[in-house]
Amino acid sequence: MRKGLVILVCAVLIIALGCIRIFQQQLFYDPLLLFFESAYLYDASLPQLDFIKLIVHTGIRFWLNASISIVFILLLFRSSENFKILLLIYAATFILLLTAFALVLNSYTIELNLLLFYIRRFLIQPMLLLILIPAFYYQRLKSSA
Numbered sequence: 001m002r003k004g005l006v007i008l009v010c011a012v013l014i015i016a017l018g019c020i021r022i023f024q025q026q027l028f029y030d031p032l033l034l035f036f037e038s039a040y041l042y043d044a045s046l047p048q049l050d051f052i053k054l055i056v057h058t059g060i061r062f063w064l065n066a067s068i069s070i071v072f073i074l075l076l077f078r079s080s081e082n083f084k085i086l087l088l089i090y091a092a093t094f095i096l097l098l099t100a101f102a103l104v105l106n107s108y109t110i111e112l113n114l115l116l117f118y119i120r121r122f123l124i125q126p127m128l129l130l131i132l133i134p135a136f137y138y139q140r141l142k143s144s145a
Contacts, residue, residue, distance in 0.1 A: 006075050013072045017126055020064060029057040030124070036117055046108055055102060059094070062123050066090045069129040077136050090128065097123050 025033060031047045031054070070086045097119055104116045121127065 010072060010075055013068050013075075016068050017065065017129075020061070020068075021125070024061075024124075028061050028124075029053050032116075032120060036120075046105070049105075051102075051105065054105075055098065058101065058120070058123050059098060062094055062098070065124070065126040066094070066128070069126050069132070072129065073132055073136060076133065077140060082136065086132070089132070093122070093128060 020027065024030065029050070031049045035047050070083070070090065073086060074082060101116070101119045101123060104112050104119060108116065
């Protein structure tokens, strides 16, 4: 792929991630959005929520962000070996975090606010992308040295 085209596609992917964030209220069911904006500071209880719907929408959002992130990383580092590793990392992270998210939601107390916040943040935002780009870059530097 030409360098200019790669840059253009990467820019489109970044815009897509931004659009997911901008239109999150229209695209996904997430009553915790408003809760974590301010209600968690003064209210000890979670808002009314449909547990299954929240888990499904959180999973969809995770995999939408993950798909865009995987394509982005593959374009940057152009190695078919990376695809299997990325899929494994994202699948393991998804299983671990979604399980933790469900458990914290089921046994919620005010002491779990921050834990719930950060687990949810890793699930709904492309945080792994920010961690994996430097990791793959470092790996490429080490393998070429």
